[in-house]
Amino acid sequence: MSSPSPTPVRAIYGFILYLAAYVIFVVYIVWAYVPDVLLEAVELSYLPQKYWAVAVPCYLCMLWLLAYPAWFGYIHLCTAPLDSTDLISDEYSQVPNTKSVICAESTPPLADISISDVNRKLYL
Incomplete structure (x- = not known):
């Protein structure tokens, strides 16, 4: 390793x-x-011609500047829409398990919060 x-x-x-x-x-x-x-x-x-001594750094700078909007656009295309059921749960979801907590002061294990619990906290 x-x-x-x-x-x-x-x-x-x-x-x-x-x-x-x-x-x-x-x-x-x-x-x-x-x-x-x-x-x-x-x-x-x-x-090569002296033109490329100026052109290549300019092209690289523009490529660097355009990489950010392209990356954000790619992330936007790969993100599920807000009405997708994949945002609620998928095969990697972790259900909260309260039995594995050793004592009350300890940190609970990592788990996903259900959409109903989130809505109850935010909107009620």
Whole structure:
């Protein structure tokens, strides 16, 4: 079973990812800001156009901003309507069991509250 505690292997992977992120960032900055003449002098003539140095971060930002409304829409589509019987009970419902309570001050076990009990508390 895996645990979230730090281990030497995770430290090595983390350090390698840390270095790789900085190397990729430096390569990106060099590609974006150094003129093509200097890059061709070092025989780097097969790089993408400079347009993509600006376009890809802009696209990623817009994708990030549009991910929230898309996620909320997906959750809305997956949620049962308010008149659905699945909201009342389903195969995973837990019936409250008062016999398993050891003493009066203890916390009751986790269980679902019936819709009639909820309506009685809210509306009566």
